[in-house]
Amino acid sequence: MQETLSIGELARRTGCQVVTIRYYEQVGLLPEPARTAGGHRAYTPAHLRQLDFIKRGRSLGFPLAAISGLLNLLEDRDATCSDIDALAEQHLAEVRAKIADLRAIEAQLETSLAQCRHETRAQCAVAEALVSAG
Amino acid sequence: MQETLSIGELARRTGCQVVTIRYYEQVGLLPEPARTAGGHRAYTPAHLRQLDFIKRGRSLGFPLAAISGLLNLLEDRDATCSDIDALAEQHLAEVRAKIADLRAIEAQLETSLAQCRHETRAQCAVAEALVSAG
């Protein structure tokens, strides 16, 4: 009937790892595929599309739970564009918060490293920043 | 002889959580303290200083392994300032790499959200970015 894909082919086409695909199935993110007589997974093109979606979501940093929510929204005929955008907005806010955190860390490390004269260990500015309050 | 601190006091003074302090002991980052007759941990001011150090390292995003390395360097009389700075430089590079990743994600999310007209679900730019290659 339908052409199917082995888990290896699916991995190659999506850029996911085989173990990761099985993991997605285990946590309910990817539906269980049919099996061959020998018990090997036989995926359909629909699985390929869904895994592509998951992969893109992951590359945007969405956690698996959010991707699961997005998949539900896409299947829900009553869901609106705003519902989808709300998830993306929320994620964007988290991404920006992380960037802000990391930039503060970057600035502190830069300052300490710039101040350091690389002379004696006792005067190391990096050590200083860690030992005393700053 | 020496005034000691309970784990709760140590937590309050350092801003760590009690369970986290016990975890640090478990993984060998904080030395095992003496115990009271009843088995409660009795910390010294040296523990307080070390935990403060760990806390500052964590707030700079250093992984526990790096903090362990830094602690060893501080105790090693032969270690130089450059040894310490090398660890910080390496960490700074990792922080910058993460920032770059997150900024790319931020830009993509911003673009999708800006393009979205919030009209029909089928035309949602965010969904579009996830469903089709981009």
Next chain:
DNA sequence: GTGCTTTCTATAGTCGCTATAGGTTCAAGC
């Protein structure tokens, strides 16, 4: 001695995989 808070240990869960062990199936070549 009576409560109440703090502390104790041990275990399991979080997230998103990754690694390992030990076995089975499949596809191609002969």
Next chain:
DNA sequence: GCTTGAACCTATAGCGACTATAGAAAGCAC
């Protein structure tokens, strides 16, 4: 038909840095 080697199967444990839970014991004020 048979062999070989790759791909596949399940189950389990590990990563980092905690967090949560349960049930018991200690400590301290009144």
